[in-house]
Amino acid sequence: xxxxxxxxxxxxxxxxxxxxxxxxxxxxxxxxxxxxxxxxxxxxxxxxxxxxxxxxxxxxxxxxxxxxxxxxxxxxxxxxxxxxxxxxxxxxxxxxxxxxxxxxxxxxxxxxxxxxxxxxxxxxxxxxxxxxxxxxxxxxxxxxxxxxxxxxxxxxxxxxxxxxxxxxxxxxxxxxxxxxxxxxxxxxxxxxxxxxxxxxxxxxxxxxxx
Ligand code: URA
Numbered sequence: 677x678x679x680x681x682x683x684x685x686x687x688x689x690x691x692x693x694x695x696x697x698x699x700x701x702x703x704x705x706x707x708x709x710x711x712x713x714x715x716x717x718x719x720x721x722x723x724x725x726x727x728x729x730x731x732x733x734x735x736x737x738x739x740x741x742x743x744x745x746x747x748x749x750x751x752x753x754x755x756x757x758x759x760x761x762x763x764x765x766x767x768x769x770x771x772x773x774x775x776x777x778x779x780x781x782x783x784x785x786x787x788x789x790x791x792x793x794x795x796x797x798x799x800x801x802x803x804x805x806x807x808x809x810x811x812x813x814x815x816x817x818x819x820x821x822x823x824x825x826x827x828x829x830x831x832x833x834x835x836x837x838x839x840x841x842x843x844x845x846x847x848x849x850x851x852x853x854x855x856x857x858x859x860x861x862x863x864x865x866x867x868x869x870x871x872x873x874x875x876x877x878x879x880x881x882x883x884x885x886x
Contacts, residue, residue, distance in 0.1 A: 677724060677855035680848055681839070684720050684859055689713055693837070693859045697875045703884035707760065710809070710882055713837060713859060714764030721805060721833050721857040722769070725749070747801045748773050750829075754808035754820050755779065755792065757879040761807040761835060773802070777823060779816045781869070788816035793823060800828035809878040811839040811858065813869050814846030821851045837878070838862055840871045 692709045695701055701709070728745035731738060752775040753762040766772060778792025796802070804824055811817055811834070821832060832854045834847065839858040842865050847856060862871045870876070880886040 682857045689859050706881050710760045711764035714761040715768045718765040718768045749803040750796045752806045758808045760882040777820045788819040803831045804829040805833045807835045809837040811836040811843035814843035818850040840865045
């Protein structure tokens, strides 16, 4: 991907995102919309997967048909909100390997604290897509990418639903080699580290914890 940031401005993505932002949208509908948007974003982020061909016999003739090349890609969910994006992406790419990075945000310092790390083998040979709906301060995203690079990943992408300019800048500074795909670049962060206008706490909204 040549751009560091890609905002997917497709009408379906934007319409679904507006419904998700609405505070009256129920948990069930929020989750369903997230699943649908994640597939549309996954379509964009996998645009440059390497291809090869294989011989296929159609009912009419034989042809060299395009198929994905190389090792299965790896999806890495940044817990817990990442799981909301993961489900939809996995429906589109069912053979992907899956990893989890457990990070929570210390609400005082806004710094990420790691509590879990389990990723597929052979990350160095795979495209690795880290998924987390909200790129806010960028602290947890940068930390997660640091860990994935340490584990061998060298072909990474970052998939999020919303991004704040602060988080994008932080990622660009720390990981300029990791393209970001998002549905929206929002205005700013508030003093609690929430994205404005945003959609609130993505984890709470998808799991109904508040
Ligand atoms: N995490 C969220 O869930 N929402 C925000 O606005 C920022 C971080």
